[in-house]
Amino acid sequence: MATTTKPLLSDLVAGMCRVPPNYIRPTSDRPNLHEVESLDGAIPLIDLQGLNGPNRFNIVKEIGLACKSYGFFQVKNHGVSEAVIDNMLRVSREFFHLPESERLKNYCDDPMKTTRLSTSFNVNTENVASWRDYLRLHCHPLEDYMQEWPLNPPSFREDVAEYCKNARGIALRLLEAISESLGLGKEYIDRALGKHGQHMAINYYPPCPQPDLTFGLPGHTDPNVITILLQDEIPGLQVLKDGKWVAVNPIPYTFIVNIGDQIQVLSNDHYKSVLHRAVVNCEQERISIPTFYCPSPDAMIGPAPQLIDVDHPPNYKTFAYSEYYQKFWDRGLTTQTCLDAFKDSRP
Numbered sequence: 001m002a003t004t005t006k007p008l009l010s011d012l013v014a015g016m017c018r019v020p021p022n023y024i025r026p027t028s029d030r031p032n033l034h035e036v037e038s039l040d041g042a043i044p045l046i047d048l049q050g051l052n053g054p055n056r057f058n059i060v061k062e063i064g065l066a067c068k069s070y071g072f073f074q075v076k077n078h079g080v081s082e083a084v085i086d087n088m089l090r091v092s093r094e095f096f097h098l099p100e101s102e103r104l105k106n107y108c109d110d111p112m113k114t115t116r117l118s119t120s121f122n123v124n125t126e127n128v129a130s131w132r133d134y135l136r137l138h139c140h141p142l143e144d145y146m147q148e149w150p151l152n153p154p155s156f157r158e159d160v161a162e163y164c165k166n167a168r169g170i171a172l173r174l175l176e177a178i179s180e181s182l183g184l185g186k187e188y189i190d191r192a193l194g195k196h197g198q199h200m201a202i203n204y205y206p207p208c209p210q211p212d213l214t215f216g217l218p219g220h221t222d223p224n225v226i227t228i229l230l231q232d233e234i235p236g237l238q239v240l241k242d243g244k245w246v247a248v249n250p251i252p253y254t255f256i257v258n259i260g261d262q263i264q265v266l267s268n269d270h271y272k273s274v275l276h277r278a279v280v281n282c283e284q285e286r287i288s289i290p291t292f293y294c295p296s297p298d299a300m301i302g303p304a305p306q307l308i309d310v311d312h313p314p315n316y317k318t319f320a321y322s323e324y325y326q327k328f329w330d331r332g333l334t335t336q337t338c339l340d341a342f343k344d345s346r347p
């Protein structure tokens with residue numbers, strides 16, 4: 001048993017040659033890394049060049065197909081410059097390499113706090129810990145949150161704010177395309193999100209001495225609308241496809257996009273949010289940066305009326321997003337999605 005009071009995993013792992021018992025998953029719930037498929041092209045790579053031009057119809061169709069068949073896709077020619085991406089990854093790495101005392105200024109266990117550094121998933125409710133530290137930031141509207149963000153590294157606020165603006169731009173363009181692909185008209189989802197919200201995690205996965213025994217993050221779906229993930233060059237993301245875990249190997253300067261639970265609700269199950277997880281490795285640290293685009297807490301979310309008819313009754317109740325978000329953090333990451341708690345059970 002580890003007898004340390006260090007709150008962050010990164011400060012605990014140096015020289016460790018075994019995973020502490022509280023990180024070890026039961027045998028029925030381990031990564032089984034030898035069974036994972038690693039196919040390049042397993043997840044569609046969509047070229048966004050021309051999304052706002054003559055090729056829009058075809059790209060929207062491609063996005064719709066990817067949402068329907070995979071719940072995941074990658075995007076290139078998305079308009080975010082390499083410099084913005086490089087700065088975001090660099091400043092994230094610099095943050096996690098700061099001295100412990102400097103990083104800990106941001107530490108907080110309360111999932112409702114809008115800027116906080118923490119570890120695993122929710123240390124207050126979980127039974128088994130995950131091999132991850134993370135910095136969580138709310139980022140829309142930027143001016144409401146930026147003054148809470150770390151001041152060290154000195155360029156942190158500037159680099160991250162620039163990245164957030166760019167990530168929001170992609171999210172809005174993709175939401176229009178997804179809305180259109182559902183036959184809802186391009187503004188439907190935008191309007192359904194109220195004042196909109198945007199959160200971000202900077203995930204830091206230290207090298208792990210026994211990666212077969214634990215997860216960086218166990219299988220889960222995302223509670224938000226869509227996630228735009230930036231990962232560094234180290235593999236770790238896996239997606240469940242037809243009952244098998246498939247590795248999504250990094251392609252530099254592309255983003256990975258996945259449907260979150262709120263699109264599943266709004267689309268009345270036309271598009272499904274898909275289980276994914278992060279595994280760790282024994283040699284290299286890994287950084288991943290998901291942007292969680294979401295409704296504002298007061299937005300009322302339910303199936304779009306245009307997608308309901310006698311053959312397709314509403315599968316979900318209408319609820320405030322704040323209620324869903326709270327539930328997600330309270331119940332922890334499980335392969336059973338939080339959506340079950342919001343099903344419409346009318347006969």
Ligand SMILES: O=C(O)CCC(=O)C(=O)O
Pocket residue numbers: 201203216217222229231236237238276277278288290
């Ligand atoms: O690290 C990854 O690739 C996945 C991260 C993720 O799923 C999350 O932060 O919810």
